[in-house]
Amino acid sequence: MTRITFDGVSHSYGKRSVLRDIRLDLSEHRIGVVGANGSGKSTLVRMINGLITPTSGTVSVDGLNVARNAREVRRQVGFIFTNPDNQIVMPTVQEDVAFTLRRRGLTREQVAERTAAALDRFGLTAHADHPAHRLSGGQKQLLALAAVLVAEPKIVVADEPTTLLDARNARRITELLQEMSQQVIVVTHQLELLAGFDRVVVIDEGEVAFDGSPDAALDSYRELLA
Amino acid sequence: MIGLYHPGSSIIHRTPTLLKLLLLSVGVTVVGLLGQPWQLLVALGAVFVLYVVAGIPPRPAWQQIGPILWILIIAVPLQALFAGWTTAGMMAGRLVVAVALAALFTLTTTVTAVLEGFQALLHPFRRWIDADRVGLLVALTLRCIPLVAEIVAEVLEARRARGTQGSLLALAVPVVVRSLYAADAIGEALVARGLDD
Ligand SMILES: Nc1ncnc2c1ncn2[C@@H]1O[C@H](COP(=O)(O)OP(=O)(O)OP(=O)(O)O)[C@@H](O)[C@H]1O
Ligand SMILES: [Mg+2]
Numbered sequence: 139m140t141r142i143t144f145d146g147v148s149h150s151y152g153k154r155s156v157l158r159d160i161r162l163d164l165s166e167h168r169i170g171v172v173g174a175n176g177s178g179k180s181t182l183v184r185m186i187n188g189l190i191t192p193t194s195g196t197v198s199v200d201g202l203n204v205a206r207n208a209r210e211v212r213r214q215v216g217f218i219f220t221n222p223d224n225q226i227v228m229p230t231v232q233e234d235v236a237f238t239l240r241r242r243g244l245t246r247e248q249v250a251e252r253t254a255a256a257l258d259r260f261g262l263t264a265h266a267d268h269p270a271h272r273l274s275g276g277q278k279q280l281l282a283l284a285a286v287l288v289a290e291p292k293i294v295v296a297d298e299p300t301t302l303l304d305a306r307n308a309r310r311i312t313e314l315l316q317e318m319s320q321q322v323i324v325v326t327h328q329l330e331l332l333a334g335f336d337r338v339v340v341i342d343e344g345e346v347a348f349d350g351s352p353d354a355a356l357d358s359y360r361e362l363l364a
Numbered sequence: 365m366i367g368l369y370h371p372g373s374s375i376i377h378r379t380p381t382l383l384k385l386l387l388l389s390v391g392v393t394v395v396g397l398l399g400q401p402w403q404l405l406v407a408l409g410a411v412f413v414l415y416v417v418a419g420i421p422p423r424p425a426w427q428q429i430g431p432i433l434w435i436l437i438i439a440v441p442l443q444a445l446f447a448g449w450t451t452a453g454m455m456a457g458r459l460v461v462a463v464a465l466a467a468l469f470t471l472t473t474t475v476t477a478v479l480e481g482f483q484a485l486l487h488p489f490r491r492w493i494d495a496d497r498v499g500l501l502v503a504l505t506l507r508c509i510p511l512v513a514e515i516v517a518e519v520l521e522a523r524r525a526r527g528t529q530g531s532l533l534a535l536a537v538p539v540v541v542r543s544l545y546a547a548d549a550i551g552e553a554l555v556a557r558g559l560d561d
Contacts, residue, residue: 217553
């Protein structure tokens with residue numbers, strides 16, 4: 139697995155400090171991040187692919203400073219957002235998956251081949267030429283996964299990927315995330331989704347409140363919420 | 365395009381986009397110049413054959429061509445009043461053939477193909493224009509049409525649910541605000557997906 143490190147990372151939006159001196163060294167296969175609304179989870183995970191640059195401190199992926207090498211790092215890190223509508227950028231399902239492979243020096247045949255394989259893997263082949271915006275919420279999130287994984291990233295970061303889905307689709311997406319050979323980092327409020335995870339980080343008011351096994355982390359998180 | 369594409373592998377699907385676009389413009393021009401009713405009938409028959417060759421079933425074809433017929437129901441009698449039935453009929457026929465040809469283009473061409481066509485067209489100007497960016501811009505614009513339509517529908521629904529009626533401004537403000545949020549989020553996704561590459 140790749141090593142992701144947060145070294146003394148702090149972040150403020152204007153004057154508002156939302157993360158304070160975060161120190162983490164993440165190299166487990168499946169990592170969960172939990173915490174109350176507004177605790178800073180989204181801010182934290184967006185730093186892994188450089189969508190947010192910390193006000194101070196460094197985040198590095200595989201030894202690369204994300205702030206200085208955002209482009210290289212983004213090629214290794216796939217990101218899944220909460221609202222699948224917002225990550226669809228092309229009109230049809232197949233084109234949206236193929237979009238990820240643009241400017242990668244692949245031939246048209248290679249792009250078509252890899253796109254087809256990704257669609258097949260996520261059960262979207264029948265929808266290849268359908269308008270992406272007409273898929274169901276669950277299918278849209280599957281499309282997002284296909285669009286991310288077609289590029290074969292080393293790490294998949296997902297910020298509440300199942301929050302807008304029904305229980306069945308949430309389980310399906312979670313299972314897919316758990317089965318991935320990639321390193322996965324999942325932010326969630328649905329604690330039952332973290333059962334098979336290797337490590338869970340609890341964030342509270344911009345600080346790491348607990349970091350350890352899922353069971354212990356979830357106990358600590360429930361205590362925090364009580 | 366915009367989800368109108370009807371998948372297939374006919375010769376019409378496989379014709380290069382720019383050639384198809386050229387043929388479309390030639391076709392529409394020729395139809396506009398036709399002077400005899402029998403010529404138009406031949407053209408209509410030819411278009412029908414093209415649809416059969418492309419394997420477009422009646423339903424998607426009708427979805428494209430149907431709306432124009434509604435306009436004609438009003439326009440033809442009006443024109444007949446001034447210019448006689450023959451002229452009115454010719455106008456209607458030309459319009460139907462032209463719309464059917466244009467629809468055939470959209471039904472058999474993916475957005476990606478259109479973008480690649482654009483890029484090829486812009487290639488000579490590559491020193492000044494990044495064709496890839498222009499293509500992306502077009503694709504994103506197309507993508508935003510259903511997105512904004514959805515936002516408008518949701519805002520209208522929310523208004524109805526709360527029983528509020530109001531000015532156009534009261535509709536426009538939430539639509540613009542939500543569209544901006546969506547644009548922000550899509551921008552973020554674009555970056556995450558390697559727009560900068
Ligand atoms: N772009 C921004 N500008 C200003 N403040 C922001 C911005 N994004 C987030 N914040 C604030 O920073 C704090 C942390 O936000 P963040 O989105 O990281 O929390 P979160 O843990 O992901 O919350 P949630 O569970 O609700 O998603 C919140 O108080 C939020 O209001
Ligand atoms: Mg969040």
